[in-house]
Amino acid sequence: MDIIVQKFGGSSLTTKEVRDRAINKIVDIKNKGYYPVVVVSAMGRNGDPYATDTLLGLVKPIYSNLAKREMDLLLSCGEIISAVVFVAALEERGYPAVALTGGQAGIITDSNFSNAKILQVNPKKIIDFLHKGKIVVVAGFQGITEKNEITTLGRGGSDTTASALGVALNAVEIQIYTDVDGIMTADPRIVPDAKILEVITYHEICEMALQGAKVIHPRAVEIAMEKGIPIRVKNTFTDAEGTLIIAHDSRKTKIKNDRIITGISYIENVVQIKVNISSPSTKAETELKVFRTLAENSISLDLLNILSDVIIFTVQESEAEKAVDLLKRNGFDVQVRPDCAKVSVVGAGMRGMPGVMATIVEALNKAKVDILQTADSHTTISCLVKMSELVNAVKALHDSFDLGY
């Protein structure tokens, strides 16, 4: 039984025209002899699991202090409604289909309400229905605990459901439907000659997602990667092949051996914070206290550098005021640089390749972009720049690595 998991966002069912296109994608696969397992999000929940839902928004704004357990129960209805709407549309086209809640689909999670983690998948019910010739439509973004409590997955949402099902069902492919033709070498709003990537590795797409690309959630990629199930990012509205996400050493790889850089991504609205260390004797103590204070207040740090007399890091703009207040209240000498952005050059091929950093520095200097800070990992080099210079930086880097070839 060759199963393909297909994930559609809630925007795929807002109008009949859009819904028809999503249904076409399912029907195509079915007619080719595959067994489709469809995962859907709630209407209005576009990637962001906390976006105001068109249905649940009716009751949600009234109550701000709802417990996470009850909020999950409420939110889970959004995906159930979507699943039923998809089933109705499939049946209308003459394709027998059934809707399953996350729990019915066997998505077992921990009891961390609003941000639950999938512990295991028992896809017995899905397989039974597939054997009966049904197209199975699963409500994404939700699961059930072993104590029968209903949870939502938080980070990664329905993408994660799709990946977990793809792994549990040993699917041929996990297809994530979006409104773009695939993963691009850079944001096309900034770089008009950005190209669609035919193939990309799990590691590269994770890096790009972590560095700001919004096509698929890294958690979903990690899950598929563990069992090597290919993910394909496709467009609901075109017949484009999309971007295939696979392991680097996959037999199916079409990744050019000479490709060093995969793409350029970015994160806007970042604030750089410097904490000065008054004397070498207090350095260790200062470091510990700074990181402990911020961690205890759940503030995420990025681009972290510890130097001899200063600690430098960035935080998201939304958390900057809180971070600075905390540090000042603890008596630290703090300098703040607002209005920054992080630009990242991502590519599994850069590992061990000399000269990548040189190319980056040359490109940015030529474009008169100030480099405020840098960080690098095996597959990524990131530079902090001023927000006002972000567009120039992305364009310059995209050009310098010939990504628009």
Added chain:
Amino acid sequence: MDIIVQKFGGSSLTTKEVRDRAINKIVDIKNKGYYPVVVVSAMGRNGDPYATDTLLGLVKPIYSNLAKREMDLLLSCGEIISAVVFVAALEERGYPAVALTGGQAGIITDSNFSNAKILQVNPKKIIDFLHKGKIVVVAGFQGITEKNEITTLGRGGSDTTASALGVALNAVEIQIYTDVDGIMTADPRIVPDAKILEVITYHEICEMALQGAKVIHPRAVEIAMEKGIPIRVKNTFTDAEGTLIIAHDSRKTKIKNDRIITGISYIENVVQIKVNISSPSTKAETELKVFRTLAENSISLDLLNILSDVIIFTVQESEAEKAVDLLKRNGFDVQVRPDCAKVSVVGAGMRGMPGVMATIVEALNKAKVDILQTADSHTTISCLVKMSELVNAVKALHDSFDLGY
């Protein structure tokens, strides 16, 4: 642990004012040391389980051919949303509460989607939460099969959920909240001096409900009756005591020994059908064919009389055309009398009492109401009258039995 089950309709949460009054009723009970278990319907589902729901109505009209399994999945969200809204409102008032789906509350049903029957109740989760000091709010009108399929209960809906939980939890009382002060001796829109009944038996309320009174579903009464759990019909908007529904021989009974008649109820828009039997030799065959034909087409008959040369019965107006067509197509000689109503005099005390029928006939004759047909059971005498004479008939009967004393 003294548990009281309280059931509120979906109309109890449409506005903050209404919601507050429902919450007051729960809080009152809690403050008196009882353990409240609350059952709620969906917003917009006012007694009629198939009324267009304010939330689900958004998607429902699009799809007429949705399978019952998926329709149940969709509809079940309505009550879940209500339960979460109640929990939020309770928490706002400082009372810890949890929402449970029907399945989580342990309502196990058969797999007859859209009209499932409760097979058993496993209230373990409810009891656990009660022990933790939580007010438990259960989504009514729904259950789960042993194969983990979500069902809705159809007939009786949330009232049935409340009764089944009342029995399983051995509740002190099941309270059904409405917008009236209790069960009345007749419809107050017709009989201005109709009175609230302080006490009524399970059998009487079942008869009154079957004969057209809309306060509580007979299925819910039957379930509570089996274990003798008292039901109280109360008003969300007043402090009235309401009407207590108990067994006739209950120790707590306050039912006056001399009360013969409990109340007058009615069903509007009934059509009388007569099928003539052409000769005595075909009588048995005709009878069989008439009833089989109507049964196979799921047409419900009422006020059935078989005489020597004619079969007389009534059907609801909505089914009359279909019934007549079927009978004519099978070659029967059919006479139809449209625009009728059935008036019923209900009272457990009439059993074996002579003269009740005489009083009815006298009252209707005096009011110049034509009696078109009659039927009687242990606790009920029903008369078919013209729709145009219904109001006079109800008033005359109410007066003649001194129900407005």
